[in-house]
Amino acid sequence: MNKALEQQLVELLGPDSVSMTDIERRLYAHDMAPVPKILGLVWKFMPDAVVRPSSVKQLQQLMKFAHENSIPVVPRGRSTTMMGGAYPIYGGISIDMTARRGIIELDESAGTIKVKAGTYWEAVLKFLEKRGLTLYCYPTSAPSSTIGGWIGNGGVGLGKGGLGIGSSKYGYAADTVVDLGVVLPTGEYLESIEATELKAEDFIGSDGVLGIMDTITLKIHKLPARQEPFCYDFKDFDKLCSAVAEIALLKPFFLLIEDKVMLDFKKLAKLHVPMAQNLLTVILAGDDEAQFKLDIQTMGKIISAYGGQELSKEIAKEEWQGRYYAMRHKSAGPNLLGGEFCVPTSNFKESIRRVKKLGVAKNIQIAIHGTLGVNEVLVMPQVLSDERKKFRYLTMMSLVKELNDLSIKLGGIPYGVGLFNAFYAKEIHGAKLAELIRLKKSLDPRNIMNPGKATHCSTRFRITLPKFAYGMGMRGLGLFVKHGG
Amino acid sequence: MLQERLREIEHDIYTCAQCAFCTATCPVAEQKGWETYGPRGRMYLLKLILEKDIQANDQIKDRFYACTTCSRCEKVCQTDLKLIEIWEDVRSWLVEDNMGPLEVHKGIAESVAQNHNTYRESAAKRDAWAGDIKLNRKGKIAFYVGCTSSYKMQQLAQDSMKVLQSLDEDVAVLGEDEWCCGSVLLRTGQRRQIKEIVDHNVQTLKNTGAEIVVTSCTGCFKTIRDDYPPIYGNKLPFKVMHITQYLAQQIESGKLKFAKSINEKVTYHDPCHLGLHAGEYEAPRAILRAIPGLKLIEMDNIREESHCCGAGGGLKAGMPDLALAIGQVRVNEAEETGASILASCCPFCKTNLSQAIEAGHKNLVQKDITALVVEAMGLNA
Known part of the structure; x- marks a missing residue:
């Protein structure tokens, strides 16, 4: 953006809604994952301007301005993913959506709540819980993740979106969305996407490449009559995996897996951890007391059959209360590096066997954090790392590709698309990739909406990086990851 | 130099997960909106300074003073960082570099140095709030009045003393010997006078013979109870209670009716x-x-x-x-x-x-x- 355009932008939205200071722009040039500076040669992460629109009118004005001047725009919630979906790669304008927050309408008879996109998930949950209501599913980053951020996130692909707390019982993010209000790249506002030829599913999991979600209408339901956490210790992780495959059939509300290495990482971070080898936490929820009791019985039998030992209710409650704190042990690194992939529940055990084998081959300790999805387990293998050891950190990034490839071989997919998983767009979006590309061309002819991501991985020079080049690069870096260090 | 000082908290800077749980709960971030005004943003700014990508300037000073140190950020921190210590340390390092504090804070420090209170009032008038209330210099309980109650909110000082005296306790106050507790200085990174203040206040409070020091100001309470011991270098020779804690005990025991x-x-x-x-x-x-x-x-x-x-x-x-x-x-x-x-x-x-x-x-x-x-x-x- 040149000076004249910058001036126009300030005049358009007002000085309180626009920032071009160096420090502000730097803070909108990253997400949770530290990215080696050298990658700045490939992508222009720094936005030219950051804006905080507080009304639909401002959003429309902004998009018209960007469209007329072919300026890239990147919608951003709280930027709590690690896939590079929420920051620029060509510069342009970063749109901080957190000024668009608040609850618009609760319709108990329809079983819906309409919220602004920048509202935090936890804020909506608290609002509903005060009224005896709740959401079907929400992300594990609920305290700071925005509704629009998670609904837009690639997750397991277009039309499905993210996996979160509640997904194992109620489905993907998309299954909880009724309608969207969207500002298109041209500035046109569609108050109800379902009242048009488009569908909410077209935008869910699209990484914001088609337009900006401004409002989201979510399904709600009454708080379950009963909800209870259970926690088990398994000496044998293989048997824990077998138990998970059977417990999945009970459709628990939430299921969390942490292996021994994960518990060791927590000890390294001086956290209090239960006396256990491998932990399985299950949250059952339901309204039918008889069914609830039956599920507890069935689960007890499964646990016994695979040699699990039930831990105290206090431990189970602590694990449930800590559901948002998956990185509490981060100080042991101080960085955590790893992958995030989904595998069919039936292949979960095999995926872990292969992850561990990879760890042995590379002489690195890989910890397992897993949560149950709809028909899959979302696995987050992690290694302790340190971004200050720059070359080592860079080479360790090759592990991410190996984990992603491992999941694909087992019928799974890498989780989330954004920038860094865009090489896997075909696998993640599947047959819907063609639809996403078609919609992108139709709705965003000037390619200004979060360009260069989701469907392919572009560079700052607008050259698409071929997957084989990514593979070769990562393989090359991987050659240096031997014998720990 | 701030950049060098940051080495002391380098591990914390890299431990920050950038999850933004802190920013989502921060009252300043709620008002200002921009990332640089939230705790996560400040941690990232420290990383940028540490890595020499940016240098401290007035904008950065502004962001580090735009904080109430309420500690909501610390309570929700993903990685259990002691964020309040970090904010106060960084402020003190900005002061060391002559970048901090804000101008108005400098005036407060000057007032404390000259008058032992934050309001440029006469130290000799420290007891003026009492009016007709009879005051003692010795007692089983010492009432630490605080600058605001002594000079600006005297009704609170009177009310506190009326209740304490009604409970038949010997209540001491320090009068002119009560120096500002130093809370504002500590919160704003101005640590130069603090050792002298702490030693003075601890000694004079000890001289009253009090077993319990009661405060009606939560800032004085937190400062004396939590900040004083490491600066004093020892356990305090008295117990520190906020007046609500003391009164709740008296209600519980049936003494206060x-x-x-x-x-x-x-x-x-x-x-x-x-x-x-x-x-x-x-x-x-x-x-x-x-x-x-x-x-x-x-x-x-x-x-x-x-x-x-x-x-x-x-x-x-x-x-x-x-x-x-x-x-x-x-x-x-x-x-x-x-x-x-x-x-x-x-x-x-x-x-x-x-x-x-x-x-x-x-x-x-x-x-x-x-x-x-x-x-x-x-x-x-």
Whole structure:
């Protein structure tokens, strides 16, 4: 953006809604994952301007301005993913959506709540819980993740979106969305996407490449009559995996897996951890007391059959209360590096066997954090790392590709698309990739909406990086990851 | 140099997960919006300074002083970082580099150095609040009055003393020997005078013979109880209690009795220095529940999830408009309860919440819990 355009932008939205200071722009040039500076040669992460629109009118004005001047725009919630979906790669304008927050309408008879996109998930949950209501599913980053951020996130692909707390019982993010209000790249506002030829599913999991979600209408339901956490210790992780495959059939509300290495990482971070080898936490929820009791019985039998030992209710409650704190042990690194992939529940055990084998081959300790999805387990293998050891950190990034490839071989997919998983767009979006590309061309002819991501991985020079080049690069870096260090 | 000083907290800087749980709960971030005004943003700024990508400048100073040090960020931190220590350390390093504090904070430090109080008042008039109340220099209990109650909110000092004396205890006050506790200096990174202040106050409080030091200001309470021991270099030779803790004990033991009813609905604001910092949520509520006629109605965000009043951390003096805007959020929440009284137990909260009530034309009255106790005991006749 040149000076004249910058001036126009300030005049358009007002000085309180626009920032071009160096420090502000730097803070909108990253997400949770530290990215080696050298990658700045490939992508222009720094936005030219950051804006905080507080009304639909401002959003429309902004998009018209960007469209007329072919300026890239990147919608951003709280930027709590690690896939590079929420920051620029060509510069342009970063749109901080957190000024668009608040609850618009609760319709108990329809079983819906309409919220602004920048509202935090936890804020909506608290609002509903005060009224005896709740959401079907929400992300594990609920305290700071925005509704629009998670609904837009690639997750397991277009039309499905993210996996979160509640997904194992109620489905993907998309299954909880009724309608969207969207500002298109041209500035046109569609108050109800379902009242048009488009569908909410077209935008869910699209990484914001088609337009900006401004409002989201979510399904709600009454708080379950009963909800209870259970926690088990398994000496044998293989048997824990077998138990998970059977417990999945009970459709628990939430299921969390942490292996021994994960518990060791927590000890390294001086956290209090239960006396256990491998932990399985299950949250059952339901309204039918008889069914609830039956599920507890069935689960007890499964646990016994695979040699699990039930831990105290206090431990189970602590694990449930800590559901948002998956990185509490981060100080042991101080960085955590790893992958995030989904595998069919039936292949979960095999995926872990292969992850561990990879760890042995590379002489690195890989910890397992897993949560149950709809028909899959979302696995987050992690290694302790340190971004200050720059070359080592860079080479360790090759592990991410190996984990992603491992999941694909087992019928799974890498989780989330954004920038860094865009090489896997075909696998993640599947047959819907063609639809996403078609919609992108139709709705965003000037390619200004979060360009260069989701469907392919572009560079700052607008050259698409071929997957084989990514593979070769990562393989090359991987050659240096031997014998720990 | 700040950049070199940051090596001391380097591990914390890289441990920050950038999850933004802190920013989502920060009262300043809620008002200002921009990432640089949230705790996560500040941690990232420190990383950029440490890696020499940017240098400290006035904008960065502004961001580090735009904080009430309420500690909500610390309570929700994904990786258990001691964020308040970090904010105060960075402020002190900005001061070392002659970049901090804000101009108004410098004036406060000068006043403390010259007059031993934050308000440029005469040290000799430290007891002026007492009027006809007879004061002692020795006692089993020492009442540490604090600068605000001594000079600007004298009714609170009188109320506190009336209640304490009514309980038949020998209550000492320090008079001219009471120096500012140093809270504002510590919060704003001005540590130069602090050792002298701590040593003086601990010694003079010890000289009263008191076993318990009672404060009516939560800032003094937190500072003496938590900040003093490491600076003093030893365990304090007395116990430190906030007046609500002391009075709640007296109610529990049956020593403090109420004579009158206050037939009003009240809601309670947790001062950060008493609640989030010291973990005392129950004592003030126990008093309110014990006062005949009072009906306590809680706000949505209380105890560990309480919202800051906006006045702490030097923000009221340094950025009054921002402090007031934060106070208005809290007052709106109080109004939603339908209560007629917004009670608290900190002079800083009282000032900011009262101004927020006035600015928002709210049908609420801000009262200190001690004032309510005085009224219900019939001591204000």
